[in-house]
Amino acid sequence: MVQPLSLWLVVLVATGLTCMLTTLLAGLLLLAERFLVNYGPCAIDINSGDRQLTVEGGQTLLAALKSEGIFIPSACGGRGTCAYCKLKITDGAGPLLPTEEPLLTKDEIAADVRISCQVKVRNDLKINIPQELFSIREYRGVVKRIRDLTHDIKELRIALTEPETLEFSAGQYIQLQAPAYDKSPESVYRAYSMSNPPDDNRAVETIIRLVPGGICTTWVFRYLTEGDEIAFSGPYGEFRLSETDNEMVWIAGGSGMSPFWSMIRHMKTAGIERKTTYFFGAVAKRDLFFVDELTELADELPWFEFIPALSAPADGDHWTGETGLITEIVNRHVTAGRNDLEAYLCGSAGMIDAACKVLADKGITEDRIFYDKFN
């Protein structure tokens, strides 16, 4: 007869052995997946036969496309956190992964949209890639200038070395690569709008605001120095001037200045004389920049008006300009019923949501509101 204590001992040992065996098998499966499983070459059909790739199976779709010179926007370096690298995969992707689900809407899931850094190429795939992404490539350059624009905003100028020129539209952005450093064991990519005009095509300028704890901005503010080599990909994005003659309002705050600083200089050079009013919001005077330059442009260009505004001027600011939230200023200046007006916005999600509401109240329809939202 088995004693109760012995029975417990047998159960404990059996449970322990089962756990050990399960862990061992799981480990072996992971190792086998990594080192032994050979998926062989897999075919990727892009845009229904427009382009065919043959890649080595086992890597993520994002990495496979990058190895073939196709750069899909990605800010987190393939960690499945930014959700920028969404692609439509019509065949071969397998079931949706738990790591993808929180990053996709129900409509996207229904439309076969997937997170390309999470989907592994294990067999032939059929995917759709927006045409404009084929013109994106990797660039290398040297940091020529870093200058403080405010207490927490810097301007970066990068002279291109490989290739030596970059063709882009005012309003587009790059993905800057922050390499691994002591605050980050892996390199990451972050999106920044280009602030130089397109004819200045041997360099890239961008305006970066420090994000406390941010991996890329910490690197730019604390580690990057003039003369350093730097890598990025681009140009990305659909935020650009329409090809109409409609009057425009521009609304921005903080580093949302970037695309507009590019656009206004492009319009001047290219002789685009569309009536434009630029509303730029900040809290206090210490948060403003490029005011003198934009005021000079407004004096010079009869079709351009610049309206900086402070929401809470400091005691010593001696501010005589517009005061209030930028949305309040827009509300005061833009008359209702302007169905010929186009609006361009760049800044925080909160500012853009509030501005869209003001513009809608003025009768500006959604199809005439273009924005580049930070989040």
Place this chain on the structure above:
Amino acid sequence: MKRSPYDQQVLDRMAPGALCAEGFLGHDPRDLSDIIAADDAAVAAAGLIHTQIAAKLAEWMLIAITELGRAVELTDNVTGVWREGMGRIPSPWPGEGVFPKGELQLTDRRTGRAMLVTQLSVHLIGTHGFYQGRGSPYRIEPAELIPLLELA
């Protein structure tokens, strides 16, 4: 101490440089479960639960966001300032989604002491009772926060 692979994954994601430069645990020598247990005890001692605290912080955050960076008086003693940040950050607990960056600075006007609250912080407090480790820039001391909330 033995940890499940899931718990180890959570800890890995809390390390400096994994999801944010400074990480979530600061220089706190305590184990994650001990940090949570100690803060849980402080909140319980005040007669509150974590979801109440998270809800109040979320309410203040909404008020501050609409001010677009301008300071707002949230109570007679507390000033809030919302600072926008680019991008989003995931929860260190996998599968819980991503949260817009940006931070609410709460300042106790009587003492001048300030603390930072993010949308992710609100989620971590409400879902896990996690107020981050000591030394993290986003550590919130329940004993300092609770009197400001005026929930009692």
